[in-house]
Amino acid sequence: MKIAVHGASGFTGGLVVAELARRGVPAVLVGRSRERLRETAGTEVRVATLDDPDALAAAFADCAAVVNTAGPFTRWGGPVLRAALAARVHYVDTSGEQGQIHDVLATAGPDAERAGVTVVPALADDGGPGDLIAALTAARVAPGREILVADLRAPGAASRGTARSMASIVARGPLEYADGGWRPDDGGHDPVVLPGERVEVASFPLPGVATVPRHVPAARVRAAMRADVVKLFGSFDPGAAELAPAVLDEATRRAGRWFMLARATGDGGTATGTVTGPDPYGLTAVIAVEGALRLARGEARPGALTPAQAFEPAGFLDALVPHGVAWRVE
Template sequence: MRIAVHGASGFTGSLIVAELVRRDITPVLVGRDAARLRRVAHKSGLPDAEIRVAALDDIEALAAAFADCDAVINAAGPFTFWGEPVVRAAIAARRPYLDTTGEPAYLHKILTTYDQAAKDAGIAVLPAVQDDGVPGDLIAALAAARLDAPIAEIVVADLRRPGAASRGTARSMAAIAVLDQIEYRDGDWRPAADSASTLTEPGETEPVTVTPLALPGVYTVPRHVDSPVVRGVIRTEVGELFAGLSGEVAETIPEIPDPAVLAASRWFVLAEATGVDGRRARGWVTGFDPYGSTAVIAVEAARRLVTDGAPAGTLTPAQVFDPAGFLAALTDHGITWQVETLAAV
């Protein structure tokens, strides 16, 4: 199996390359700088890895770089600025595509704009394959499945505390910080109510204040769960940090986070479903080191796309993978999950 990694010289891309090598999957390193790509190959213990240089403005060269690979993982953000040429190149090469974006407007654009092109090419296009996009989508599907009555609302919450962030993440968050927050309501994506609320994290006694954020689940969950409302929220303190980001501030953040801080950074994604009868169910997925977890999730998703296949078109994780089966595969990597039924409201 050969997996092309576009943006392999970046922080997340280099972790994906290392994870592919660890799992005896052949990486093909694609980017704009051959010297940087070679350094990643050496660091990953595969000095003879194949290096392919292609610019974003040369779709033909990008497509040629992907043509003999089994799938493409794009890890080069901000995706809002740099993502679409890679999608177009993967479609031109007829290679299954996934990326690690967390940028909501870009995610929505890919899902809605490239569906027919992906179907015509006979490939799956799967954006937001990272530490909140996949867990949030899959655990929301499992929570909703616990209820017998029709769904009234689904809330997807990213409850991680402030922690390590790479320069690439900061750039992406700065790119979306100026956008209005969105929720899914009554068949369309609309501005979210700009108000704080509280939510209790499983295992904790005190509720935390959360504010709206258009997490990937706001765009992915409505594609497979029939719910009139899907909202995304994060801890208010984290939202305030995001709101303070600018392009200038992002450039002052180290490209690679402090390893000790990174290893201790815990991420926690929760989904709560409420039925029209007031019954509730919730599920959560949690782990440490969000970037290492993203690498594991992206490689597992790419492996399954190649070995198991997928329908053609733009898809969400729960439309491609068995939610419980995929999450179970992550437990060997320190990622845990649970689903439970709650008392009715």
Template sequence: MKIAVHGASGFTGGLVVAELARRGVEAVLVGRSRERLRAVADAEVRVATLDDPDALAAAFAGCAAVVNTAGPFTRWGGPVLRAALAARVHYVDTSGEQGQIHDVLATAGPDAERAGVTVVPALADDGGPGDLIAALTAARVAPAREILVADLRLPGGASRGTARSMASIVGRGPLEYADGGWRPDTGGHAPVDLPGERVEVAPFPLPGVATVPRHVPAARVRAAMRADVVKLFASFDPGAAELAPAVLDEATRRAGRWCMLARATGSGATATGVVTGPDPYGLTAVIAVEGALRLARGDARPGALTPAQAFEPAGFLDALVPHGVAWRVE
């Protein structure tokens, strides 16, 4: 079985290639520069540019799935997804861009069904675990009335690719889901309590607002992030993003921790779920590869699905535990 990695020459793409190698799965390295792709690993290289849909589809042909790591997805994601559908190959990506994830889930379903493949955006350390823990937390208080998905990671350790993606979305503003539709989030989030810590949060365009309402019939779904991280990401205009490091060194990467919280309120009950892990970029690679391999073995129905629609949430999170992830719902 072969898995195509589009954007394999990037920081996250390289980690995805390494994770496939660790699992003994053959990677096909896809991108625009043969030279940069050949430097990644001793693996098959297929060169295709985004303005050549036939070459891109041919580059994915014969693969069981595509893992797309070339962001900003708002800008570059469309041609890659269309080529995967044309090649009838499952698709996952590492996008954290709320608007693009919303658009993919809203529009790609019919073409994916016709092609008989599954499309799962947002398989990174925020969108994947955030959607899965929200599903498990909401189930505890069903029917959930209100859901909050909060990204409580500490500031620090963003790659240039992440900074570029953040710069591409901050102007768009965060959405919330209310009364059957999406609208701008009006703010006013209460602090979130963690054991021993009260965390100030602010609205942020996280994947959860795009994904959770598609499988939890709550009246309201909102998302927030640690307020000092929101400030940091807001400072990433296109110029400042170019100053971020292209690659995080091993020590910086491994010192990072990510933490997604979901709070679900039903009639008279509240449940809280937390999922946390080390090495945000390394775990993003693990999550994307885990998802791609589950699609390759036929775990999900065809369509454009959120992580929790495509995969059994507890089983998927349990598969991350050997990588240092811990999760609980109370």
């Protein structure tokens, strides 16, 4: 079994390749530059550009799954997804871009079903755990009236790829789900109260608004992020994004910590779920690889699915615990 990694010469792509190597899974490195791909530890290199769909599909053809790590996904994700479908291989990506994730889930299902493969976007440290913990939290109070998915990580270093994606999604603006459909978020959130801390939050286009309403029958789903981080990401216009470092050193990576919260209100009262872990970029690689391998083993039905639709939520989160992740619902 081989797993293709598109964007393997990039920061996140290199971490995905390293995680595959740690698990003893052969990686096929796919990108536009043979020289850059050869700088990444791997056994097989295939050159294919986004404007050559036949070559891209051929690069994926004998692989069990594709992990797409090359963002901004709003700009560059479409050709990779279409090539994976043409090659009839499973697809996951590490996108955190709400609008792109919404579009993939809304449109890719019929083609994925015809190809007999599964498409799961948003397998990163925010979208994956956020969707999984929201499913588990909402189940405690079903039927739910309102769900909040919040990213409560403290400000930290961001790579150039993250900065580019943030510039892309901030320009599009946040959505909320209400009245049976998606619409622009009207803003305004109460602070999130945690043990010993009162966190000011603001609306932000997190993946959860695109994913959670597809499997949780809530009247309203909203997303928020720590207000000071929203301010930081709002400063990433396309020019400023290019000034961010392409790669974060290991010490900087490991100093970071991500924290996703889901709060569900329903007829059964209110439930809160949290999931947190170290090294946001390293854990993104772990999450994406875990998802790709589960698809390769046939653990999900064909179609375009959210993480919680594709995988049993508690089992997936438990698989992350050896990597320093902790989760709970109360």
